[in-house]
Amino acid sequence: MTDTASPTETAPRFDAAAIRDQFPILGTRSHGKPLTFLDSAASAQKPQAVIDAVAETYAFQYANVHRGVYELSERTSAAFEAVRGKARGLINAAHDNEIVFTSGATEGINLVAQSWGRANLGPGDEVLITEMEHHSNIVPWQLLRDEMGITLKVAPFDDHGVLIMEAFEKLLSERTKLVSVTQISNALGTVLPVREITAMAHAAGALVLVDGAQGVPHLAIDVRALDCDFYTFSGHKLYGPSGTGVLYGKADLLAHMPPWKGGGDMITSVTFEKTEFAAPPMRFEAGTPNIAGIIGMGAAMDWVAGLDQGGLAAHEDDLLAYGAACLSEIPGLRIIGTAPDKAAVISFVLNYAHPHDIGTVLDNQGVAVRTGHHCAQPVMEHFDVAATVRASFGAYSSRDDIDALVNALEIVRELLG
Ligand SMILES: *Cc1c(COP(=O)(O)O)cnc(C)c1O
Numbered sequence: 001m002t003d004t005a006s007p008t009e010t011a012p013r014f015d016a017a018a019i020r021d022q023f024p025i026l027g028t029r030s031h032g033k034p035l036t037f038l039d040s041a042a043s044a045q046k047p048q049a050v051i052d053a054v055a056e057t058y059a060f061q062y063a064n065v066h067r068g069v070y071e072l073s074e075r076t077s078a079a080f081e082a083v084r085g086k087a088r089g090l091i092n093a094a095h096d097n098e099i100v101f102t103s104g105a106t107e108g109i110n111l112v113a114q115s116w117g118r119a120n121l122g123p124g125d126e127v128l129i130t131e132m133e134h135h136s137n138i139v140p141w142q143l144l145r146d147e148m149g150i151t152l153k154v155a156p157f158d159d160h161g162v163l164i165m166e167a168f169e170k171l172l173s174e175r176t177k178l179v180s181v182t183q184i185s186n187a188l189g190t191v192l193p194v195r196e197i198t199a200m201a202h203a204a205g206a207l208v209l210v211d212g213a214q215g216v217p218h219l220a221i222d223v224r225a226l227d228c229d230f231y232t233f234s235g236h237k238l239y240g241p242s243g244t245g246v247l248y249g250k251a252d253l254l255a256h257m258p259p260w261k262g263g264g265d266m267i268t269s270v271t272f273e274k275t276e277f278a279a280p281p282m283r284f285e286a287g288t289p290n291i292a293g294i295i296g297m298g299a300a301m302d303w304v305a306g307l308d309q310g311g312l313a314a315h316e317d318d319l320l321a322y323g324a325a326c327l328s329e330i331p332g333l334r335i336i337g338t339a340p341d342k343a344a345v346i347s348f349v350l351n352y353a354h355p356h357d358i359g360t361v362l363d364n365q366g367v368a369v370r371t372g373h374h375c376a377q378p379v380m381e382h383f384d385v386a387a388t389v390r391a392s393f394g395a396y397s398s399r400d401d402i403d404a405l406v407n408a409l410e411i412v413r414e415l416l417g
Pocket residue numbers: 041042103104105106107134136137182184185186211213214234236237
Protein backbone atom coordinates (compact mmCIF):
# COMPACT_ATOMS: atom_id res chain seq x y z
CA MET A 1 0.00 0.00 0.00
CA THR A 2 1.21 3.50 -0.82
CA ASP A 3 0.15 6.73 0.77
CA THR A 4 -1.27 8.29 -2.37
CA ALA A 5 -4.57 9.92 -1.57
CA SER A 6 -7.07 8.52 -4.04
CA PRO A 7 -10.78 8.91 -3.24
CA THR A 8 -11.07 5.21 -2.46
CA GLU A 9 -8.10 5.33 -0.07
CA THR A 10 -10.36 6.52 2.72
CA ALA A 11 -12.69 3.56 2.21
CA PRO A 12 -12.38 0.79 4.80
CA ARG A 13 -10.15 -2.04 3.63
CA PHE A 14 -12.54 -4.76 2.62
CA ASP A 15 -11.67 -6.59 -0.56
CA ALA A 16 -14.92 -6.00 -2.41
CA ALA A 17 -13.13 -6.57 -5.74
CA ALA A 18 -12.16 -10.10 -4.74
CA ILE A 19 -15.71 -10.73 -3.59
CA ARG A 20 -17.12 -9.29 -6.77
CA ASP A 21 -14.99 -11.69 -8.85
CA GLN A 22 -16.90 -14.58 -7.27
CA PHE A 23 -20.15 -13.40 -8.90
CA PRO A 24 -20.12 -14.32 -12.60
CA ILE A 25 -23.14 -12.15 -13.41
CA LEU A 26 -21.33 -9.01 -12.28
CA GLY A 27 -18.90 -9.47 -15.18
CA THR A 28 -21.71 -9.37 -17.75
CA ARG A 29 -23.01 -6.40 -19.71
CA SER A 30 -26.43 -4.83 -20.03
CA HIS A 31 -27.37 -2.67 -23.05
CA GLY A 32 -23.71 -3.04 -24.03
CA LYS A 33 -22.54 -1.37 -20.80
CA PRO A 34 -20.86 -3.09 -17.84
CA LEU A 35 -23.62 -4.15 -15.48
CA THR A 36 -24.00 -1.93 -12.41
CA PHE A 37 -26.23 -3.94 -10.14
CA LEU A 38 -27.90 -1.84 -7.44
CA ASP A 39 -30.95 -3.98 -6.66
CA SER A 40 -29.72 -6.40 -4.02
CA ALA A 41 -32.62 -5.57 -1.69
CA ALA A 42 -34.97 -7.15 -4.25
CA SER A 43 -32.72 -10.17 -4.68
CA ALA A 44 -28.99 -10.63 -4.22
CA GLN A 45 -26.78 -12.13 -6.93
CA LYS A 46 -25.20 -15.55 -6.37
CA PRO A 47 -21.52 -16.37 -5.82
CA GLN A 48 -19.93 -19.26 -7.73
CA ALA A 49 -19.93 -21.34 -4.51
CA VAL A 50 -23.74 -21.27 -4.43
CA ILE A 51 -24.09 -21.91 -8.16
CA ASP A 52 -21.73 -24.89 -7.79
CA ALA A 53 -23.57 -26.30 -4.78
CA VAL A 54 -26.86 -26.31 -6.69
CA ALA A 55 -25.28 -27.74 -9.86
CA GLU A 56 -23.36 -30.41 -7.94
CA THR A 57 -26.50 -31.45 -6.11
CA TYR A 58 -28.31 -32.09 -9.38
CA ALA A 59 -25.21 -33.64 -10.97
CA PHE A 60 -24.05 -35.99 -8.20
CA GLN A 61 -26.20 -35.97 -5.10
CA TYR A 62 -29.86 -35.76 -5.97
CA ALA A 63 -32.79 -37.89 -4.86
CA ASN A 64 -35.89 -37.15 -2.83
CA VAL A 65 -35.19 -36.53 0.84
CA HIS A 66 -36.41 -38.38 3.95
CA ARG A 67 -37.87 -41.19 1.85
CA GLY A 68 -35.46 -43.53 0.16
CA VAL A 69 -33.61 -46.24 2.06
CA TYR A 70 -30.91 -46.22 -0.59
CA GLU A 71 -27.55 -44.56 -0.17
CA LEU A 72 -28.11 -41.71 -2.62
CA SER A 73 -31.29 -40.58 -0.90
CA GLU A 74 -29.59 -40.80 2.47
CA ARG A 75 -26.72 -38.66 1.25
CA THR A 76 -29.09 -36.07 -0.19
CA SER A 77 -31.13 -36.06 3.03
CA ALA A 78 -27.97 -35.58 5.09
CA ALA A 79 -26.85 -32.62 2.94
CA PHE A 80 -30.36 -31.14 3.15
CA GLU A 81 -30.67 -31.63 6.91
CA ALA A 82 -27.17 -30.21 7.50
CA VAL A 83 -28.57 -26.85 6.38
CA ARG A 84 -30.70 -26.70 9.53
CA GLY A 85 -27.52 -26.60 11.59
CA LYS A 86 -26.06 -23.88 9.38
CA ALA A 87 -29.24 -21.79 9.73
CA ARG A 88 -29.27 -22.38 13.49
CA GLY A 89 -25.69 -21.12 13.65
CA LEU A 90 -26.40 -18.11 11.44
CA ILE A 91 -29.11 -16.77 13.75
CA ASN A 92 -27.88 -18.44 16.96
CA ALA A 93 -31.01 -20.49 17.57
CA ALA A 94 -30.80 -23.09 20.34
CA HIS A 95 -31.93 -26.20 18.42
CA ASP A 96 -31.99 -27.46 14.84
CA ASN A 97 -35.68 -28.38 15.22
CA GLU A 98 -36.48 -24.67 15.65
CA ILE A 99 -35.55 -24.18 11.98
CA VAL A 100 -38.45 -24.68 9.53
CA PHE A 101 -37.59 -24.54 5.83
CA THR A 102 -39.92 -22.37 3.77
CA SER A 103 -40.02 -20.93 0.28
CA GLY A 104 -39.09 -17.50 1.68
CA ALA A 105 -39.98 -14.83 4.21
CA THR A 106 -43.46 -14.50 2.75
CA GLU A 107 -44.20 -18.12 3.46
CA GLY A 108 -42.69 -17.83 6.94
CA ILE A 109 -45.08 -15.00 7.85
CA ASN A 110 -48.05 -16.81 6.34
CA LEU A 111 -47.10 -19.92 8.29
CA VAL A 112 -47.25 -17.99 11.56
CA ALA A 113 -50.53 -16.34 10.56
CA GLN A 114 -52.20 -19.53 9.38
CA SER A 115 -50.89 -21.95 12.01
CA TRP A 116 -50.26 -19.93 15.18
CA GLY A 117 -52.73 -17.17 14.28
CA ARG A 118 -55.74 -19.35 13.54
CA ALA A 119 -55.12 -21.43 16.66
CA ASN A 120 -54.48 -18.55 19.03
CA LEU A 121 -56.35 -15.47 17.82
CA GLY A 122 -60.00 -14.56 18.01
CA PRO A 123 -62.30 -11.58 17.46
CA GLY A 124 -60.94 -8.42 19.07
CA ASP A 125 -57.40 -9.75 19.44
CA GLU A 126 -54.83 -7.37 18.05
CA VAL A 127 -51.82 -7.78 15.82
CA LEU A 128 -49.52 -4.76 15.85
CA ILE A 129 -47.35 -4.00 12.83
CA THR A 130 -45.60 -0.82 11.64
CA GLU A 131 -46.26 1.62 8.85
CA MET A 132 -43.06 0.51 7.11
CA GLU A 133 -43.87 -3.17 6.62
CA HIS A 134 -43.47 -5.02 3.34
CA HIS A 135 -46.81 -6.13 1.91
CA SER A 136 -45.95 -9.67 2.97
CA ASN A 137 -46.18 -8.53 6.60
CA ILE A 138 -49.47 -6.71 6.04
CA VAL A 139 -51.66 -8.88 3.84
CA PRO A 140 -51.44 -12.17 5.82
CA TRP A 141 -52.84 -10.28 8.85
CA GLN A 142 -55.56 -8.64 6.77
CA LEU A 143 -56.62 -12.10 5.59
CA LEU A 144 -56.97 -13.15 9.25
CA ARG A 145 -58.76 -9.91 10.05
CA ASP A 146 -61.35 -10.51 7.35
CA GLU A 147 -61.75 -14.15 8.29
CA MET A 148 -61.53 -14.09 12.09
CA GLY A 149 -62.32 -10.55 13.14
CA ILE A 150 -58.90 -9.72 14.60
CA THR A 151 -57.83 -6.09 14.66
CA LEU A 152 -54.73 -4.85 12.83
CA LYS A 153 -52.95 -1.90 14.46
CA VAL A 154 -50.25 0.11 12.73
CA ALA A 155 -47.46 2.00 14.51
CA PRO A 156 -46.39 5.15 12.61
CA PHE A 157 -42.94 6.41 11.66
CA ASP A 158 -41.75 10.01 11.46
CA ASP A 159 -40.64 11.95 8.38
CA HIS A 160 -37.12 10.51 8.60
CA GLY A 161 -38.57 7.03 8.49
CA VAL A 162 -37.88 6.34 12.18
CA LEU A 163 -40.46 4.32 14.10
CA ILE A 164 -42.08 6.54 16.76
CA MET A 165 -41.49 4.43 19.85
CA GLU A 166 -43.90 6.35 22.11
CA ALA A 167 -46.68 5.75 19.59
CA PHE A 168 -45.71 2.10 19.28
CA GLU A 169 -45.80 1.66 23.06
CA LYS A 170 -49.20 3.36 23.31
CA LEU A 171 -50.63 0.91 20.79
CA LEU A 172 -49.63 -2.05 22.97
CA SER A 173 -52.38 -3.33 25.25
CA GLU A 174 -53.59 -6.54 26.85
CA ARG A 175 -55.45 -7.16 23.59
CA THR A 176 -52.16 -7.22 21.64
CA LYS A 177 -51.35 -10.86 20.98
CA LEU A 178 -48.63 -10.47 18.37
CA VAL A 179 -46.22 -7.77 17.28
CA SER A 180 -44.92 -8.40 13.77
CA VAL A 181 -42.18 -6.03 12.59
CA THR A 182 -39.50 -5.80 9.98
CA GLN A 183 -35.91 -5.60 11.17
CA ILE A 184 -34.84 -3.36 8.27
CA SER A 185 -37.27 -1.52 5.98
CA ASN A 186 -36.74 -2.59 2.38
CA ALA A 187 -38.08 0.76 1.12
CA LEU A 188 -36.32 3.14 3.54
CA GLY A 189 -33.37 1.20 4.91
CA THR A 190 -34.39 2.05 8.49
CA VAL A 191 -33.04 -0.41 11.08
CA LEU A 192 -35.67 -1.00 13.77
CA PRO A 193 -34.74 -1.52 17.43
CA VAL A 194 -36.21 -5.03 17.45
CA ARG A 195 -34.66 -5.97 20.77
CA GLU A 196 -36.33 -3.04 22.50
CA ILE A 197 -39.57 -3.68 20.59
CA THR A 198 -39.51 -7.30 21.71
CA ALA A 199 -38.98 -6.37 25.35
CA MET A 200 -41.91 -3.93 25.21
CA ALA A 201 -44.15 -6.44 23.47
CA HIS A 202 -43.31 -9.19 25.95
CA ALA A 203 -44.01 -6.84 28.84
CA ALA A 204 -47.48 -6.39 27.35
CA GLY A 205 -47.91 -10.15 27.00
CA ALA A 206 -47.57 -10.28 23.20
CA LEU A 207 -45.42 -12.57 21.09
CA VAL A 208 -43.03 -11.15 18.49
CA LEU A 209 -42.39 -12.10 14.88
CA VAL A 210 -39.41 -10.42 13.23
CA ASP A 211 -39.34 -10.16 9.42
CA GLY A 212 -35.61 -10.58 8.83
CA ALA A 213 -35.71 -10.60 5.01
CA GLN A 214 -33.51 -7.48 4.96
CA GLY A 215 -31.96 -8.06 8.37
CA VAL A 216 -30.09 -11.30 7.77
CA PRO A 217 -28.06 -10.02 4.79
CA HIS A 218 -26.79 -6.97 6.66
CA LEU A 219 -26.74 -7.61 10.41
CA ALA A 220 -25.39 -10.25 12.76
CA ILE A 221 -28.47 -12.02 14.11
CA ASP A 222 -28.88 -13.59 17.53
CA VAL A 223 -32.48 -14.66 18.02
CA ARG A 224 -31.77 -15.63 21.61
CA ALA A 225 -30.37 -12.21 22.44
CA LEU A 226 -33.29 -10.57 20.61
CA ASP A 227 -35.60 -12.99 22.43
CA CYS A 228 -38.07 -12.83 19.52
CA ASP A 229 -40.52 -15.72 19.29
CA PHE A 230 -40.37 -16.08 15.51
CA TYR A 231 -37.83 -14.87 12.98
CA THR A 232 -38.09 -15.35 9.23
CA PHE A 233 -35.92 -14.66 6.21
CA SER A 234 -35.44 -15.55 2.53
CA GLY A 235 -32.49 -17.42 1.02
CA HIS A 236 -32.44 -15.34 -2.16
CA LYS A 237 -31.66 -12.07 -0.39
CA LEU A 238 -28.74 -13.80 1.34
CA TYR A 239 -26.93 -14.74 -1.91
CA GLY A 240 -28.78 -18.07 -2.04
CA PRO A 241 -31.35 -19.56 -4.43
CA SER A 242 -34.86 -18.14 -4.79
CA GLY A 243 -37.69 -20.26 -3.43
CA THR A 244 -35.87 -20.93 -0.16
CA GLY A 245 -36.13 -19.51 3.32
CA VAL A 246 -36.33 -20.14 7.03
CA LEU A 247 -38.83 -19.66 9.78
CA TYR A 248 -37.31 -19.84 13.24
CA GLY A 249 -39.72 -20.42 16.11
CA LYS A 250 -39.03 -21.11 19.77
CA ALA A 251 -39.27 -24.87 20.27
CA ASP A 252 -42.13 -24.79 22.80
CA LEU A 253 -44.21 -22.54 20.52
CA LEU A 254 -43.69 -24.67 17.42
CA ALA A 255 -44.50 -27.80 19.43
CA HIS A 256 -48.00 -26.46 20.17
CA MET A 257 -48.77 -25.16 16.69
CA PRO A 258 -51.03 -27.11 14.32
CA PRO A 259 -50.02 -27.93 10.75
CA TRP A 260 -51.11 -25.44 8.12
CA LYS A 261 -50.52 -27.51 4.99
CA GLY A 262 -51.25 -31.22 4.71
CA GLY A 263 -49.30 -33.71 2.67
CA GLY A 264 -46.38 -36.06 2.58
CA ASP A 265 -43.41 -35.74 4.94
CA MET A 266 -45.37 -33.99 7.72
CA ILE A 267 -47.05 -37.05 9.28
CA THR A 268 -46.06 -40.06 11.32
CA SER A 269 -49.08 -42.16 10.28
CA VAL A 270 -52.12 -41.73 8.07
CA THR A 271 -55.35 -43.71 7.91
CA PHE A 272 -58.60 -42.42 6.47
CA GLU A 273 -59.88 -42.03 10.04
CA LYS A 274 -56.93 -40.33 11.65
CA THR A 275 -53.55 -38.79 10.94
CA GLU A 276 -50.72 -38.34 13.43
CA PHE A 277 -48.62 -35.32 12.69
CA ALA A 278 -44.86 -35.27 12.83
CA ALA A 279 -43.05 -33.11 15.38
CA PRO A 280 -41.63 -29.72 14.27
CA PRO A 281 -40.01 -28.83 11.98
CA MET A 282 -41.34 -31.61 9.70
CA ARG A 283 -44.94 -30.86 10.72
CA PHE A 284 -44.67 -27.61 8.77
CA GLU A 285 -42.86 -28.99 5.72
CA ALA A 286 -45.51 -30.86 3.73
CA GLY A 287 -44.46 -32.12 0.31
CA THR A 288 -41.17 -32.36 -1.51
CA PRO A 289 -39.14 -29.29 -0.62
CA ASN A 290 -36.81 -27.25 -2.84
CA ILE A 291 -34.02 -29.78 -2.20
CA ALA A 292 -31.23 -28.32 -4.32
CA GLY A 293 -32.31 -24.81 -3.39
CA ILE A 294 -32.10 -25.47 0.34
CA ILE A 295 -28.68 -27.09 -0.12
CA GLY A 296 -27.69 -24.00 -2.11
CA MET A 297 -28.99 -21.79 0.71
CA GLY A 298 -26.67 -23.72 3.04
CA ALA A 299 -23.77 -22.94 0.69
CA ALA A 300 -24.79 -19.27 0.80
CA MET A 301 -24.74 -19.38 4.62
CA ASP A 302 -21.25 -20.91 4.52
CA TRP A 303 -20.17 -18.25 2.06
CA VAL A 304 -21.49 -15.43 4.24
CA ALA A 305 -19.91 -16.98 7.35
CA GLY A 306 -16.56 -16.93 5.53
CA LEU A 307 -16.66 -13.15 5.04
CA ASP A 308 -14.86 -10.76 7.37
CA GLN A 309 -18.03 -9.64 9.22
CA GLY A 310 -16.57 -6.47 10.70
CA GLY A 311 -15.08 -5.54 7.35
CA LEU A 312 -18.35 -6.22 5.58
CA ALA A 313 -20.34 -4.04 7.98
CA ALA A 314 -17.82 -1.21 7.63
CA HIS A 315 -17.86 -1.63 3.84
CA GLU A 316 -21.66 -1.37 3.68
CA ASP A 317 -21.65 1.64 6.04
CA ASP A 318 -19.10 3.30 3.79
CA LEU A 319 -21.23 2.68 0.70
CA LEU A 320 -24.27 4.15 2.40
CA ALA A 321 -22.41 7.26 3.57
CA TYR A 322 -20.62 7.71 0.23
CA GLY A 323 -23.86 7.13 -1.71
CA ALA A 324 -25.85 9.56 0.42
CA ALA A 325 -23.10 12.20 0.13
CA CYS A 326 -22.87 11.86 -3.68
CA LEU A 327 -26.61 11.80 -4.26
CA SER A 328 -27.46 14.69 -1.97
CA GLU A 329 -25.25 16.94 -4.13
CA ILE A 330 -27.50 16.33 -7.13
CA PRO A 331 -29.90 19.27 -7.69
CA GLY A 332 -33.58 18.32 -7.38
CA LEU A 333 -32.85 14.99 -5.70
CA ARG A 334 -34.54 14.12 -2.42
CA ILE A 335 -33.59 11.07 -0.39
CA ILE A 336 -36.60 9.27 1.08
CA GLY A 337 -35.65 7.68 4.39
CA THR A 338 -33.02 9.46 6.45
CA ALA A 339 -33.04 7.48 9.69
CA PRO A 340 -29.77 7.72 11.64
CA ASP A 341 -29.70 3.93 11.91
CA LYS A 342 -29.94 2.81 8.31
CA ALA A 343 -28.67 -0.04 6.15
CA ALA A 344 -27.83 -0.77 2.54
CA VAL A 345 -30.71 1.09 0.88
CA ILE A 346 -31.01 4.59 -0.64
CA SER A 347 -34.44 5.52 -1.96
CA PHE A 348 -34.83 8.81 -3.78
CA VAL A 349 -36.96 10.92 -6.09
CA LEU A 350 -36.09 13.68 -8.56
CA ASN A 351 -38.38 16.71 -8.71
CA TYR A 352 -38.40 16.75 -12.52
CA ALA A 353 -38.86 13.12 -13.56
CA HIS A 354 -40.96 10.10 -12.72
CA PRO A 355 -39.10 7.18 -11.10
CA HIS A 356 -40.05 4.82 -13.92
CA ASP A 357 -38.59 7.16 -16.54
CA ILE A 358 -35.47 7.57 -14.41
CA GLY A 359 -35.21 3.80 -14.17
CA THR A 360 -35.43 3.42 -17.94
CA VAL A 361 -32.67 5.95 -18.59
CA LEU A 362 -30.48 4.36 -15.91
CA ASP A 363 -31.13 0.93 -17.40
CA ASN A 364 -29.86 2.13 -20.78
CA GLN A 365 -26.60 2.98 -19.00
CA GLY A 366 -26.37 -0.53 -17.58
CA VAL A 367 -27.47 0.63 -14.12
CA ALA A 368 -30.04 -1.70 -12.54
CA VAL A 369 -32.12 -0.04 -9.81
CA ARG A 370 -35.57 -0.76 -8.53
CA THR A 371 -38.33 1.73 -9.28
CA GLY A 372 -41.83 1.54 -7.89
CA HIS A 373 -43.46 1.18 -4.51
CA HIS A 374 -41.13 -1.66 -3.37
CA CYS A 375 -44.08 -3.71 -2.05
CA ALA A 376 -44.51 -1.03 0.62
CA GLN A 377 -47.28 1.25 -0.64
CA PRO A 378 -48.06 2.69 2.83
CA VAL A 379 -44.48 3.99 2.95
CA MET A 380 -44.99 5.74 -0.39
CA GLU A 381 -48.24 7.20 0.91
CA HIS A 382 -46.52 8.58 4.02
CA PHE A 383 -44.07 10.52 1.87
CA ASP A 384 -46.78 11.44 -0.64
CA VAL A 385 -44.93 9.88 -3.57
CA ALA A 386 -46.23 7.21 -5.95
CA ALA A 387 -42.87 5.55 -6.27
CA THR A 388 -39.17 5.99 -5.61
CA VAL A 389 -35.92 4.96 -7.24
CA ARG A 390 -34.07 2.60 -4.93
CA ALA A 391 -30.38 1.79 -5.03
CA SER A 392 -29.46 -1.04 -2.69
CA PHE A 393 -26.16 -2.71 -1.89
CA GLY A 394 -24.66 -6.09 -1.19
CA ALA A 395 -21.24 -7.40 -0.19
CA TYR A 396 -20.05 -7.10 -3.81
CA SER A 397 -21.16 -3.48 -4.26
CA SER A 398 -18.51 -0.79 -4.54
CA ARG A 399 -18.05 2.96 -4.75
CA ASP A 400 -17.64 2.42 -8.50
CA ASP A 401 -21.29 1.31 -8.64
CA ILE A 402 -22.33 4.55 -6.96
CA ASP A 403 -20.13 6.58 -9.32
CA ALA A 404 -21.81 4.81 -12.25
CA LEU A 405 -25.21 5.69 -10.81
CA VAL A 406 -24.22 9.35 -10.34
CA ASN A 407 -22.89 9.53 -13.92
CA ALA A 408 -26.06 7.94 -15.27
CA LEU A 409 -28.17 10.42 -13.27
CA GLU A 410 -26.31 13.18 -15.12
CA ILE A 411 -27.71 11.71 -18.35
CA VAL A 412 -31.16 11.61 -16.73
CA ARG A 413 -30.83 15.34 -16.12
CA GLU A 414 -29.76 15.97 -19.73
CA LEU A 415 -32.66 13.95 -21.13
CA LEU A 416 -35.47 14.65 -18.68
CA GLY A 417 -34.35 17.73 -16.70
C1 LIG B 1 -38.28 -9.26 0.28
C2 LIG B 1 -38.97 -9.00 1.54
C3 LIG B 1 -40.01 -9.81 2.00
C4 LIG B 1 -40.55 -10.94 1.19
O1 LIG B 1 -39.57 -11.86 0.90
P1 LIG B 1 -39.83 -12.98 -0.22
O2 LIG B 1 -38.49 -13.53 -0.45
O3 LIG B 1 -40.39 -12.29 -1.40
O4 LIG B 1 -40.77 -13.96 0.38
C5 LIG B 1 -40.57 -9.52 3.21
N1 LIG B 1 -40.13 -8.50 3.95
C6 LIG B 1 -39.14 -7.69 3.56
C7 LIG B 1 -38.70 -6.58 4.44
C8 LIG B 1 -38.53 -7.91 2.34
O5 LIG B 1 -37.55 -7.10 1.94
